[in-house]
Amino acid sequence: MAKKPKDYKEDFLHQGFDANRTDYNRRGYHLEVALNVNQVRKFAQTAYDLGFYIVFIAGLHVRPDEEQDKRNSGLEVVYQFSRYDQLYRIKGCVSVPNTHKIPSISDIYQGADWHERETRDFYGVVFDGHPNMKPLLLAEEDPDFHPLLKEEEKLKSLDEVSWPSEIPEAAKKEAEPETGR
Amino acid sequence: MGEENKRSQITPDLDAYAAHLKSESCRPVIEQGREYGQGPLLRMKLADTIMKLCQANSLWPMTFGIACCAIEMMGTGMARFDISRYGSEVFRPSPRQSDLMIVAGTVNKKLAPVLLTLYEQMPSPKWVIALGNCAISGGPFKVKENYNIIEGADKLIPVDVYVPGCPPRPEGLIEGILKVQEKITGIRHPIPQNRHPKSPLKKVKGLRVK
Amino acid sequence: MLESEYQEHNRFFLNMGPQHPSTHGVLLIVLEMEGEYVLDPQPVLGFIHRMHEKMGESRPCQSFMPNTARMDYVCALPYNHGYVSLIERKAEIEVPKRAEYIRVITSELNRIASHLLWLGAYLLDLGAFTPILYGFDDREHILDILESITGSRLTYCYYRFGGVYQDIDDTFIAATRAFVKRLRKRYSIYEKLVTKNIIFIKRTENIGIVSPDMALRYGMTGPNLRGSGIAYDVRKNEPYSVYPEFDFEIPVGEQGDCLDRYMVRVKEIEQSLRIIEQALDQLPDGPIRAKVPKNIKLTPGDCNFAVEAARGELSYYLVGDGTSTPYRLKVRVPSYSNLSCLPELGRGILLPDLVSILGSFDLVIPEIDR
Numbered sequence: 029m030a031k032k033p034k035d036y037k038e039d040f041l042h043q044g045f046d047a048n049r050t051d052y053n054r055r056g057y058h059l060e061v062a063l064n065v066n067q068v069r070k071f072a073q074t075a076y077d078l079g080f081y082i083v084f085i086a087g088l089h090v091r092p093d094e095e096q097d098k099r100n101s102g103l104e105v106v107y108q109f110s111r112y113d114q115l116y117r118i119k120g121c122v123s124v125p126n127t128h129k130i131p132s133i134s135d136i137y138q139g140a141d142w143h144e145r146e147t148r149d150f151y152g153v154v155f156d157g158h159p160n161m162k163p164l165l166l167a168e169e170d171p172d173f174h175p176l177l178k179e180e181e182k183l184k185s186l187d188e189v190s191w192p193s194e195i196p197e198a199a200k201k202e203a204e205p206e207t208g209r
Numbered sequence: 210m211g212e213e214n215k216r217s218q219i220t221p222d223l224d225a226y227a228a229h230l231k232s233e234s235c236r237p238v239i240e241q242g243r244e245y246g247q248g249p250l251l252r253m254k255l256a257d258t259i260m261k262l263c264q265a266n267s268l269w270p271m272t273f274g275i276a277c278c279a280i281e282m283m284g285t286g287m288a289r290f291d292i293s294r295y296g297s298e299v300f301r302p303s304p305r306q307s308d309l310m311i312v313a314g315t316v317n318k319k320l321a322p323v324l325l326t327l328y329e330q331m332p333s334p335k336w337v338i339a340l341g342n343c344a345i346s347g348g349p350f351k352v353k354e355n356y357n358i359i360e361g362a363d364k365l366i367p368v369d370v371y372v373p374g375c376p377p378r379p380e381g382l383i384e385g386i387l388k389v390q391e392k393i394t395g396i397r398h399p400i401p402q403n404r405h406p407k408s409p410l411k412k413v414k415g416l417r418v419k
Numbered sequence: 420m421l422e423s424e425y426q427e428h429n430r431f432f433l434n435m436g437p438q439h440p441s442t443h444g445v446l447l448i449v450l451e452m453e454g455e456y457v458l459d460p461q462p463v464l465g466f467i468h469r470m471h472e473k474m475g476e477s478r479p480c481q482s483f484m485p486n487t488a489r490m491d492y493v494c495a496l497p498y499n500h501g502y503v504s505l506i507e508r509k510a511e512i513e514v515p516k517r518a519e520y521i522r523v524i525t526s527e528l529n530r531i532a533s534h535l536l537w538l539g540a541y542l543l544d545l546g547a548f549t550p551i552l553y554g555f556d557d558r559e560h561i562l563d564i565l566e567s568i569t570g571s572r573l574t575y576c577y578y579r580f581g582g583v584y585q586d587i588d589d590t591f592i593a594a595t596r597a598f599v600k601r602l603r604k605r606y607s608i609y610e611k612l613v614t615k616n617i618i619f620i621k622r623t624e625n626i627g628i629v630s631p632d633m634a635l636r637y638g639m640t641g642p643n644l645r646g647s648g649i650a651y652d653v654r655k656n657e658p659y660s661v662y663p664e665f666d667f668e669i670p671v672g673e674q675g676d677c678l679d680r681y682m683v684r685v686k687e688i689e690q691s692l693r694i695i696e697q698a699l700d701q702l703p704d705g706p707i708r709a710k711v712p713k714n715i716k717l718t719p720g721d722c723n724f725a726v727e728a729a730r731g732e733l734s735y736y737l738v739g740d741g742t743s744t745p746y747r748l749k750v751r752v753p754s755y756s757n758l759s760c761l762p763e764l765g766r767g768i769l770l771p772d773l774v775s776i777l778g779s780f781d782l783v784i785p786e787i788d789r
Binding site for chain 3: 053054055056057076079080081082083084086088089106108110112113114115117119136137138139141142150163164165166167175176178184188189190191192
């Protein structure tokens with residue numbers, strides 16, 4: 029490659045996000061950012077300014093945390109961004125509050141328009157500020173049917189489906205992003 | 210908060226939906242689908258035979274390719290398998306100009322009213338081939354957690370010939386058309402055509418090619 | 420009539436699809452028209468939504484293989500590839516070299532078949548009946564070759580966790596070499612018939628220009644992006660399998676119009692042939708499948724894997740929970756992002772140009788609807 033590969037962790041830390049490097053060979057992405065509901069739009073704007081393109085927005089249904097029961101609906105939204113000129117994938121993860129609403133990023137990234145409509149279809153997460161929150165993939169007659177929500181007995185908590193705490197070797201790797209298997 | 214997360218929604222009852230669609234549409238058109246409407250004033254056996262021969266030898270399919278089986282349907286229309294030898298010279302996009310509907314693919318809850326509208330628009334006499342496992346019974350998508358797939362096109366419209374496979378080979382679709390011809394006239398292929406052309410790959414030793 | 424009344428009378432809504440010869444699947448586009456000009460195209464999806472992601476969460480990871488083939492049936496092997504590579508990355512399974520080479524050869528053959536089908540279908544939309552016959556004829560040869568080892572013509576489930584299902588033999592290698600030679604001789608037919616055809620050029624030049632910034636905002640990938648000048652290909656940027664060992668180029672367009680996207684795909688066919696030749700020359704001996712436990716336990720945590728399908732970057736995202744059933748399986752398909760730019764791109768264009776743009780995007784609707 030002509031350009032030296034750049035690590036974008038500092039750019040995100042500088043903006044006040046909780047960003048961590050991850051082991052690409054095990055996870056498939058380089059940076060993991062844990063977001064607050066208020067930080068979603070700033071995160072998208074930072075990614076757009078740095079030149080990332082939007083890969084997908086997905087939902088995830090886990091068991092709500094017992095301590096934060098009043099503030100947590102059990103739904104998570106995962107954002108993934110990547111670059112055209114260099115291999116660098118970032119993943120942003122946000123917990124949806126119990127109002128089931130989070131801000132929309134469809135004015136920054138127009139491609140998020142359809143991803144957000146699909147997440148609403150499957151999980152019931154409403155995106156504030158989205159121009160057209162109508163069903164995309166499911167029938168318009170059942171706007172309240174959310175198929176990918178799991179049944180009570182199949183739910184697992186977020187800890188059960190997350191990686192155990194990082195291995196020290198991966199945390200020690202600095203600067204150079206990995207270029208594949 | 211916890212109650213919202215519980216799956217209190219009941220999975221849509223798809224059989225009831227299909228039956229409801231069928232009842233809303235014009236029943237006489239579907240029931241008498243293959244009759245000549247009111248029936249002719251005068252019925253002569255010779256005229257009947259000639260009519261049926263002409264119909265069987267020029268079945269024009271409608272382009273209603275929904276999913277994977279549509280590619281095999283297109284492949285059947287192309288140079289190697291050539292469905293036009295059997296009379297299906299053109300695939301008409303308009304249902305008003307076709308008399309054979311090949312349901313090639315999975316019928317969805319959202320697609321079911323579309324299928325019925327198209328079927329009703331076709332003038333009788335009309336025939337239907339259900340191509341592929343999805344159109345016969347829902348295919349690989351007939352699962353316990355199904356919330357969207359109508360399990361078989363015959364829950365909505367009367368089907369004449371079922372061609373199994375996922376997807377069926379083009380030869381299977383041709384066999385389906387021959388069966389429809391047999392259903393109309395009683396003879397397998399009223400006016401026989403030339404045999405299948407040979408593939409140039411036959412020159413490669415050991416490769417089994419028809 | 421007053422001008423404003425004339426405009427009132429000329430405004431109407433037109434439904435394009437879901438049954439339409441040119442929408443490449445069941446896609447409904449609601450067009451707000453004024454005369455012959457399209458004011459606002461709005462795609463309506465969901466007519467072939469087949470619950471793939473739900474099925475991925477409800478059964479063990481091995482059972483999802485048929486679903487991968489049915490999402491994009493025209494080019495099914497890269498979808499297989501992405502899924503098995505995802506599980507191999509999660510479960511840390513090492514794949515033998517010979518299996519990787521076979522995977523690359525078959526994936527590239529499938530990519531050529533997909534581009535040939537696209538070429539025929541695109542020109543059929545534009546009104547030309549001959550190229551589709553030639554395209555399908557060449558494609559049938561590929562299908563014969565692939566059928567001899569995979570067993571299916573269209574929806575392949577050939578890859579397994581740790582390798583492939585069946586080994587290739589000398590007949591396959593001879594047939595593939597013969598096919599490569601044959602297709603190279605046929606380029607001149609396509610060039611004379613299509614590429615140098617003035618009608619085709621007039622219908623595709625300067626139509627549907629996608630700027631690089633627009634591509635970034637929508638997340639477009641694949642030949643649609645490369646037509647706009649950005650050389651992004653997952654096989655070069657994020658190499659997987661044995662692609663780093665081959666020497667091939669990424670064709671790039673300049674302007675981002677339909678003609679550029681067409682040229683990119685035609686040149687990609689040649690690059691795929693180069694990869695296949697190199698892979699056949701370098702094919703090593705050895706086992707074709709690693710020893711894998713019957714029940715693969717997916718450790719807790721999430722994982723991502725991206726491959727280059729014929730239409731763009733295909734990305735699988737998996738959340739495991741310790742059992743052999745994925746907790747969440749998300750498939751990010753390229754046509755989804757490619758189509759989502761239609762409302763912006765199609766504003767104020769003529770209706771026949773919309774057909775030309777839709778065809779040049781190379782959409783397969785079942786993968787969008789999953």
